[in-house]
Amino acid sequence: MKAAVVETPGKFVVRDVPDPVCPDDGVLLRVGAATICSSDLKRSMRTDLAQPRPYILGEEAAGTVAAVGKHVTQWKVGQRVAYAARIYCGKCQPCRAGYTNLCKDAKGLGWHVPGGFAEFTSVPGGTAVTEGLVLLPDNLPFEFAALAEPFACALNSIEVAGVGPGDDVVIIGLGFQGAAQAQLARLRGACKVIGVARSGKRNEIVRRAAPGLDEVLVSSEMFVPDVVRKRTDGEGASVVFVSASSGDALPLALGLVRWKGRICIHASIPAGEETLKLDANWVHYQEVTVTGSSSFKHRQYREVIAMMARGEINAGKFLTHKLPLSEIARGVELMKNREALKVAVVP
Numbered sequence: 001m002k003a004a005v006v007e008t009p010g011k012f013v014v015r016d017v018p019d020p021v022c023p024d025d026g027v028l029l030r031v032g033a034a035t036i037c038s039s040d041l042k043r044s045m046r047t048d049l050a051q052p053r054p055y056i057l058g059e060e061a062a063g064t065v066a067a068v069g070k071h072v073t074q075w076k077v078g079q080r081v082a083y084a085a086r087i088y089c090g091k092c093q094p095c096r097a098g099y100t101n102l103c104k105d106a107k108g109l110g111w112h113v114p115g116g117f118a119e120f121t122s123v124p125g126g127t128a129v130t131e132g133l134v135l136l137p138d139n140l141p142f143e144f145a146a147l148a149e150p151f152a153c154a155l156n157s158i159e160v161a162g163v164g165p166g167d168d169v170v171i172i173g174l175g176f177q178g179a180a181q182a183q184l185a186r187l188r189g190a191c192k193v194i195g196v197a198r199s200g201k202r203n204e205i206v207r208r209a210a211p212g213l214d215e216v217l218v219s220s221e222m223f224v225p226d227v228v229r230k231r232t233d234g235e236g237a238s239v240v241f242v243s244a245s246s247g248d249a250l251p252l253a254l255g256l257v258r259w260k261g262r263i264c265i266h267a268s269i270p271a272g273e274e275t276l277k278l279d280a281n282w283v284h285y286q287e288v289t290v291t292g293s294s295s296f297k298h299r300q301y302r303e304v305i306a307m308m309a310r311g312e313i314n315a316g317k318f319l320t321h322k323l324p325l326s327e328i329a330r331g332v333e334l335m336k337n338r339e340a341l342k343v344a345v346v347p
């Protein structure tokens with residue numbers, strides 16, 4: 001089969017590789033589409049992934065069941081499915097408590113096992129095949145369904161931060177996650193939704209994808225705390241998301257949140273920039289909450305697919321490019337250069 005492999009750090013090459021084998025307790029998936037994630041770009045630079053070389057990345061995928069293992073009765077050949085990237089153990093304490101996104105022995109598509117940048121991918125047994133596959137409605141294209149994974153991550157952050165009616169929300173960082181958070185916050189009843197970007201390079205793309213944004217503030221052109229206070233009757237935001245992978249976003253978030261506000265750190269911060277200095281008395285007297293959100297639960301993944309099918313999430317607006325697998329290198333450059341919000345590749 002054809003697959004985009006990472007043979008040297010950061011470089012994707014399309015070539016022939018052996019077809020994957022269908023596990024006795026799993027299924028074989030013919031990939032209909034896979035979307036490029038920022039995590040794929042980061043992992044492409046690593047030389048220590050758990051899967052065997054050459055690495056096949058792609059954690060956001062959907063397709064058609066091509067074969068089922070002899071012990072599998074839940075799935076049938078020909079069914080259209082989305083494949084949730086996170087494979088949890090179901091046995092550790094976080095899993096038993098319902099926080100499968102915090103599984104201590106989690107494995108990931110495109111990280112521990114070969115991913116979706118290929119004509120076929122193998123879905124192992126266990127929770128991957130029982131919980132990780134979701135049947136798709138006929139009206140949902142594969143390239144939209146592949147976006148269920150990043151949308152589910154955004155939904156988890158919305159739930160962790162407790163966004164609800166009347167909240168004034170500020171989102172620092174307007175990549176895919178920030179744009180998705182804006183739309184989901186609006187669906188949850190947020191009063192104001194304000195985005196903060198370091199530059200205006202992708203603003204038009206983001207505004208088209210997330211019309212729920214009331215305003216985009218460019219931090220290089222203004223003093224953002226003053227503008228946010230003005231937009232919120234002098235109070236500040238009740239919820240602030242740090243969705244930019246930058247240490248500069250952390251102190252900015254502290255200057256935007258109001259009394260009884262919540263700061264949710266939703267992006268991984270580069271090593272050396274990740275320390276957040278807090279005035280403990282300010283946290284104490286203002287009852288400010290600082291929390292984090294990571295990955296997604298499979299319940300959220302299924303919920304997002306249902307929201308797409310109902311038209312509550314217009315996934316097509318978030319997909320800026322659709323390319324054949326042979327042009328994945330171009331898609332990677334579009335993402336790196338911030339010329340795309342999301343790129344789908346089709347084998």
